[in-house]
Structures are given as structure tokens and as C-alpha cells.
Amino acid sequence: MVFSLNTKMEIWDRAEGKSELNPNLEGFRLETAHISHQRNSNYNLPSNGLLVTSLEHYAHHLLHLKNPEKIGLNRHHNEFAIRETCKRAEQDAQNLGWDVVKFNTELREAGNRWAVRLGNRIDQEA
Numbered sequence: 001m002v003f004s005l006n007t008k009m010e011i012w013d014r015a016e017g018k019s020e021l022n023p024n025l026e027g028f029r030l031e032t033a034h035i036s037h038q039r040n041s042n043y044n045l046p047s048n049g050l051l052v053t054s055l056e057h058y059a060h061h062l063l064h065l066k067n068p069e070k071i072g073l074n075r076h077h078n079e080f081a082i083r084e085t086c087k088r089a090e091q092d093a094q095n096l097g098w099d100v101v102k103f104n105t106e107l108r109e110a111g112n113r114w115a116v117r118l119g120n121r122i123d124q125e126a
């Protein structure tokens with residue numbers, strides 16, 4: 001379920017301490033998110049990960065609520081990830097003083113960024 005320490009470090013180094021999806025989104029904790037959770041030879045490669053905020057990690061799993069197989073998860077595992085990432089994102093947003101409207105707006109924006117970023121990949125795997 002997680003990257004090796006070496007892979008995490010490579011991703012953190014590459015990202016230079018900012019979200020790779022939106023470097024302007026600050027104040028949230030940063031997490032190494034798998035692009036695909038499929039257990040193949042790419043699973044632990046730095047190219048299969050992005051350093052993103054908790055909010056963006058949540059958005060990634062939420063975006064695939066109805067098609068979790070596209071990120072290599074079954075429905076049960078993706079729903080678990082949604083609950084866990086949601087808790088962290090809501091905590092961080094609360095610490096930043098965001099209201100629900102701001103949260104939902106930024107969540108939608110994060111989903112859009114993922115969709116653009118993964119566009120080709122999603123089509124190829126469909």
C-alpha cells in the first residue's frame with residue numbers, strides 16, 4: 001500500500017517540497033500518492049507517484065469512485081482510501097480556516113487537475 005522509503009525520498013527530492021499537481025496549493029500536508037495501485041513492476045517506481053497535498057490525494061480517490069479499477073483498486077479499497085484521505089484533508093482545511101464552500105471548490109479544482117494530468121492514461125486503460 002505504500003512506496004518504499006527510497007522511492008518516497010526520490011519523489012520528495014523531485015518535487016522540491018511542493019505539490020506536483022499544483023505548487024500554489026500550500027498549507028496542506030504533502031503525501032506521496034500512487035498514480036496506479038496495480039501490483040505490477042511499475043508499482044514502486046517514482047514515475048508511478050506524485051507528491052500531492054492531502055486534499056489532492058482525496059480528490060484522486062474520489063475521482064475514481066465509480067471506476068476504481070482505473071487506478072488499480074477495487075471498490076472496497078478505494079472507499080477506504082477515500083475515508084482516510086478525506087479525514088486528513090478536512091483536518092488540514094480546518095487548520096487553514098477554510099469553509100465548506102472553499103473546500104468543495106478546491107476539491108473540484110484538484111479533481112480537474114488530476115483528470116488533465118491522467119487524461120491519456122485513463123483513456124488507455126479504459
Ligand SMILES: [Zn+2]
Nearest residue numbers: 033034057081
Ligand atoms: Zn492513494
